[in-house]
Amino acid sequence: MTLFVRGPRRKRASKAVAGMMPTRDTWPASVEPGGEAAGSRPATFDEYQLMHSLLSQRDLID
Incomplete structure (x- = not known):
């Protein structure tokens, strides 16, 4: 019987993910500790169009 022991390893960052980051x-x-949390808000139409174009350029959406 053979026992293989491996320590914790970190996976390399994906090149695709690095390109999208x-x-x-x-x-x-x-935010400073104890500071006010920033509330979430819906994206503006311009932000939506920008995200859509970025995803389209990367062929992630049609």
Whole structure:
């Protein structure tokens, strides 16, 4: 009988996911501990069109 023991491993980041991830400078600012949480809101029509065009360019939607 043979026993194989493996330690925890991290998977490499997918290149497809890395290509879709926006650059760090476009991320929203982090909230200070104890600060007010930002409420969610529906996307504006311009934001929707931008997301639609980005997904379309990457052939993720028709």
